[in-house]
Amino acid sequence: MNIVLINPPNCGRSIPEEEFGITSLKMIFRGEPLALEMLAGNLHGHEVRIVDLKAEPDGLAKLLAEGTGPDIVGFTAVTCEANTVIRLAGQIKQGFGGKGPIVVVGGHHASCDPGYFNREDIDYVVVGLGKLTFRMLVDGLAQGREPADIPGIVRVRPGGPFIPAARKYTTADLVDHLPPRYDLVETHRDKYVMSGVGGKVGFVATAFGCTHCCSFCSIPAMTGGRYLSHSVEAIIRDIGMLGDIPLIRFVDANTFGDPATARLLAERILELGIRKKIVADVRADTVVADPALMRLWQQA
Ligand code: SF4
Structure with a gap:
């Protein structure tokens, strides 16, 4: 599968920025998308890229300009990025025409309020740690089947039932023996x-x-x-x-x-x-x- 993992752009809605107009914060502290690098670490055998829109603001435009979409686009988002990700998911679906790539959303907001992403333009939500379960989802999709019963993965059904099953996380979810793909963001390392x-x-x-x-x-x-x-x-x-x-x-x-x-x-x-x-x-x-x-x- 051809997979693109997207780190959403700085949303500019932190308290220092909103309340006090201190926009310089985003220049002082900008970290790498480690969560996506860790997911990628367990996607061996698939073609994986990371588009970090915090480090490369025109990354989405470049991706859309490629014409042929990836098979899967995965987003991570904290709460202040949730609406941005919903908007970007729409751009991905429309930008590539047809059904567009399969769009998956995970991260902190998806784990705290998974139902928030039960919307058009999103196909699956990953709840909680995803290094193991996202891999299971990708493998299922690669085999052309609708993955069912993967703990922590919920199929989106706008307007329909959306009930993530409770699950127990263990150290197996860390997939400790496979390191993060730091190499996928090497071009942004200085940022x-x-x-x-x-x-x-x-x-x-x-x-x-x-x-x-x-x-x-x-x-x-x-x-x-x-x-x-x-x-x-x-x-x-x-x-x-x-x-x-x-x-x-x-x-x-x-x-x-x-x-x-x-x-x-x-x-x-x-x-x-x-x-x-x-x-x-x-x-x-x-x-x-x-x-x-x-x-x-x-x-x-
Ligand atoms: S749950 Fe843990 S990380 Fe969160 S605020 Fe409490 S002590 Fe801190």
């Missing part, structure tokens, strides 16, 4: 920056979900409330794949949710002599409960 912290940045996921379940937060919906860690060796592998990029951003919501794994990871970084700046999120109560772990990470 992925955290200017205030250290310039060029590479993203690495160490875990998904959270140990807590705050009612206002989108994170628990990605894993059904579970906290799932990547293996230490997979994390080290991914840091290594980013080459000489000096700054690594752990994009997990809670990097220290499993203190034992966090300790092992810091020890391994020190043992291997990896010298990078690392940015990660930590809960205040973790800092208070385990200051020795924080001291270890300060060394790492």
Whole structure:
């Protein structure tokens, strides 16, 4: 299958931008579409591209100008990007004529409110972690059958029933042994920056979900409330794949949710002599409960 994964453009609707007109934020911090790179990592045997509209604003126009559409277009979206993705899905369907490519939407908004995408121009919604289930969907479509009963995949039926089945996420959903396709965004690498912290940045996921379940937060919906860690060796592998990029951003919501794994990871970084700046999120109560772990990470 010919697959294009699309990262939607900066929507310009963050609080600093809307409330205070601070548009420079999008220049200070622009990260790579790691979620799409991870999906692509499990799509071996298929032809995959990533179009990052945050780094390449005319990427969609270029794609449409190719004339022949891909078989599948996959979007990711956080909540403030949901309406943009619906609009872009319409452009994809109309732009390629006929039925157009199969359009699939996943990401945070799809996981928190999947019914929002039960609309014309979208064919499937991926709820929660998608690295494994999107692959299953693609394989089913490649075999020319309507995939049924893939946990976390919902067929869109505008006006009809749309009831995602509850499912249990496990470490199998991380497909830990297959790394992200960092190479698919290599041409944009210089544009992925955290200017205030250290310039060029590479993203690495160490875990998904959270140990807590705050009612206002989108994170628990990605894993059904579970906290799932990547293996230490997979994390080290991914840091290594980013080459000489000096700054690594752990994009997990809670990097220290499993203190034992966090300790092992810091020890391994020190043992291997990896010298990078690392940015990660930590809960205040973790800092208070385990200051020795924080001291270890300060060394790492
Ligand atoms: S990531 Fe933070 S806000 Fe979200 S559930 Fe975990 S502790 Fe709560």
